Amino acid sequence: MHDVSALPPEIEAWFAGRGWRVRQHQSEMLAAADAGQHALLVADTGAGKTLAGFLPTLADFAPSRLAGKKVPDGLHTLYVSPLKALGHDVQRNLMTPVEEIGLAIRIETRSGDTPSDRKARQRVRPPHVLLTTPESLSLLLSYPEAAELFGSLKRVVIDEVHAFATGKRGDLLALCLTRLQALAPDLQRAALSATVADPDAYRAWLAPWGDIDSVAMVEGEPGADPDVSILLPGEETGVPWSGHAAAWAVPQLYEEIQRHKTTLIFTNTRFLAEYIFQLLWDVNEAHLPIGIHHGSLAKEARRKVEGAMARGELRALVCTASLDLGVDWGDIDLVVQMGAPKGSSRLLQRIGRANHRLDLSSKALLVPGNRFEFLEAMAAADAVAAGQRDGEDFRPGGLDVLAQHVMGCACAGPFREEDLLAEIRSSLPYAWLDAAGLSRVLDFVATGGYALRAYDRFKRIVKGRDGFWRLTHPEQAARHRLNAGIIVDNEMIEVRFRNGRALGKVEENFAAQLSPGDTFRFAGTDLEVEQFRDLDLIVRASKSSAQIPSYTGLRLALTTHLADKVRDLIADRSQWGRLPDDVREWLEVQAWRSHLPVPGRLLIESFPHRGLAYTTYYTFEGWNANQSLGMLITRRMEDRGLGPLGFNATDYALAVWGLKPVEDPAALLSPDILTHEFVDWVQQSHLLRRAFREVAVISGLVERQHPGKKKTGKQVTFSTDLIYDVLRKYEPDHLLIEAAWADARARMTDVARVADVLDRAARQIDHVQLERISPLSVPVLSMIGRESLPAGSADDLLLEEAESLASAAMRVDRSEADDNA
Structure with missing residues (x-):
């Protein structure tokens, strides 16, 4: 217009x-x-x-x-x-x-x-x-x-x-x-x-x-093009093979802070924010005022830092996504992204924090942690330069959110069902809702559902003879307002032996994926899961080395758009002239020894290493999807007698190893893995219970607070686990079980992107049998040792460090040279 x-x-x-x-x-x-x-x-x-x-x-x-x-x-x-x-x-x-x-x-x-x-x-x-x-x-x-x-x-x-x-x-x-x-x-x-x-x-x-x-x-009117560059290490070190922290760049980063008025340093996790902040203070000989900001800090600490930035008192601030959005500090003249940006829109948003004026270029410096992240940084910078954006797709609205809204409407006053339906359907997320669907939600809010209707505490609204729905008691309004909300805290899980001795805590995102019998490495020890009890993960010492990757903290998701651009960059040799020599050589040796991953096809490599059989799947679907795929593939390998011993996932690849080689990867990637192994895994692990806890809290079925008292995470978990067990047994089609499954599929396992891998596998697999590790496999395999993940049944099965792996991958034997001459 x-x-x-x-x-x-x-x-x-x-x-x-x-x-x-x-x-x-x-x-x-x-x-x-x-x-x-x-x-x-x-x-x-x-x-x-x-x-x-x-x-x-x-x-x-x-x-x-x-x-x-x-x-x-x-x-x-x-x-x-x-x-x-x-x-x-x-x-x-x-x-x-x-x-x-x-x-x-x-x-x-x-x-x-x-x-x-x-x-x-x-x-x-x-x-x-x-x-x-x-x-x-x-x-x-x-x-x-x-x-x-x-x-x-x-x-x-x-x-x-x-x-x-x-x-x-x-x-x-x-x-x-x-x-x-x-x-x-x-x-x-x-x-x-x-x-x-x-x-x-x-x-x-x-x-x-x-x-x-x-x-x-x-x-909007177009602004000045952003000034985006990628930081490179010195020639003597080169671009690292693996790692995400980009700690190698801290001395150079400190020099950039000294050269600029105010620098905003973004990291992708709270752990990395703390880590980079500490490393900067270790080299801060000039005692420059450097601060930190992330969601785990107390409100007072965040406000103090925000005020100092607004007054121009800080030279640098290390932060997370807590400062992605809209905060206007005009003195920022450099934005740094530590590690990969994971999406062009996210990068564009962060770059915009610099200068905050349409007529001035926003200056940004990308600091990749490894070679794949260098390609990702280049792809993201290209997308920003081309004005290309990415983001999440819209999906149907959640039933738990709808139940909370219905309760809120009842708190405001009586309503007629047909009036509320017309109102709700006018929103895009709930345009699919019909009279039967709303009736089901109303019945849940009114009774808790068939299996819970005998309990008075779940009776929150009632339909009168006049056809209006209203609260069963005025006190229900106060309870609703005390507990309403969408954000449910991600709990930290205590890892304990059966005798009660605590080893430390892992994030629930990781613990929820484990089933009894799974093994993982934590605190330098190989552990086997016995059971998940309240917010405790009960373990015992494992007789074999760990199979499941360990906790590495929350990770931002690699967007599909950016993953596709990275794959396109690898496949387009005309772009390789823009790459540093060591990164270009990495891809050249990969193309010569094996294949390159190309759009529309799934590259899978199999090779022996230290007496075990390895298979690497280059999915480019993000860590969460690859983690889920690893869980599913190892279960299918177990059923086929291939003796899986472990796996490791990055945003770009999944490496799985076992006692016997994978001869036919297509059999491991048939679509029915999402109807059989997926359902079994989710039900046997804690994933569905965790998803149920969230939807039970959001829907108002389980309250987090009473007047003057807030429930602990363990109390909330205990309550939701009891209800979950009742519903699974007596009402498996309960509205909240359905909502929990939707969350488990969409958010916790990224099953849609797993399905994309299976679709590609059904169309075309490039399965390459190699005599030894390939260059492209080095980053995912080297992260095994970096994340304290043993890869077999004894110490001699631990993989070598990245440079040793790289030496094997990049070595050119005379016989190979003759064969390829």
């Missing part, structure tokens, strides 16, 4: 006074609002997206538009962001134009950190603009005064929409939007993002009833 509305003279004068011009996309956002349209704005970081989103609100309060009328009372605009910190940052930045223009707009924030007395006051006397999160908005809608509070609402602005629209928080927000639209029929919706890959999909998500024609597509 190109029609623009006249900017109120007060606002136009403010722009002129700052030496700014009103950008085209800002004018178009105002025009869309004046035309009564919803709008999606996709614009580069630094393009003034937030101001563009709020411009219609500022215009509504401009004296020239009010034309002598009284400033409107009541809530006018909601601003919804995925992060509490982003709301506070926007409040600071939004107050500047409001105060300088002289607009009578009251702006406040509301989140879990807001004092209870202010929350109560906001419901009675709301500000004109309220900055909040999806969870806090959902709670506001659960109060009886919601109809009065939101009846005056004119506009909802959703910032960084790409960060949460495709997940459960997006489901919750979509349901909140349907409720808001019912309370304020003329409500306009606006969404803002710098990194939307499929704008039409987001327009459909944003629009009532998925009507994308009602959503104006506004594209």
